[in-house]
Amino acid sequence: MPMEIVSAKLGRTHHDARHDYGGHLAHWCPACKELHEIAVDRPFRNGARWTWDGNGAAPSFSPSMNIRVGPYPQSSKKAGHVDVCHYFVRAGRIEYLGDCTHVMAGQTVDMPDLPESVHEQVRVSQRYHAVRDGA
Numbered sequence: 001m002p003m004e005i006v007s008a009k010l011g012r013t014h015h016d017a018r019h020d021y022g023g024h025l026a027h028w029c030p031a032c033k034e035l036h037e038i039a040v041d042r043p044f045r046n047g048a049r050w051t052w053d054g055n056g057a058a059p060s061f062s063p064s065m066n067i068r069v070g071p072y073p074q075s076s077k078k079a080g081h082v083d084v085c086h087y088f089v090r091a092g093r094i095e096y097l098g099d100c101t102h103v104m105a106g107q108t109v110d111m112p113d114l115p116e117s118v119h120e121q122v123r124v125s126q127r128y129h130a131v132r133d134g135a
């Protein structure tokens, strides 16, 4: 997804006003190995919104994040399964709660820096926008 870098650990997805999509902070989840968005500046479609302490190096968010994906359709390998990633972010530490379905359940880890793959995506999207804007 198109985004900008906010700090070593945080990005911000571009707000797509037409589709009411993005405009949220994002961090890398080492358990799910993907970006998780956190709605700070503007709420998610369901109205959910979090507070951020403004610290880019060791961020805190409140309340907890509770991400659920599924249940997967019967045709899928994970039929009926629900993936849960439930955690607090406090002072740059991700505290995974015990109900997570991934291997880091119950562990507390440092929030990793955004991986090189994300920086590469940002560079590609900036080139795309530069071309599109005729710069």
Ligand SMILES: [Zn+2]
Pocket (backbone or CB within 6 Å): 029, 030, 031, 032, 033, 036, 067, 085
């Ligand atoms: Zn996760």
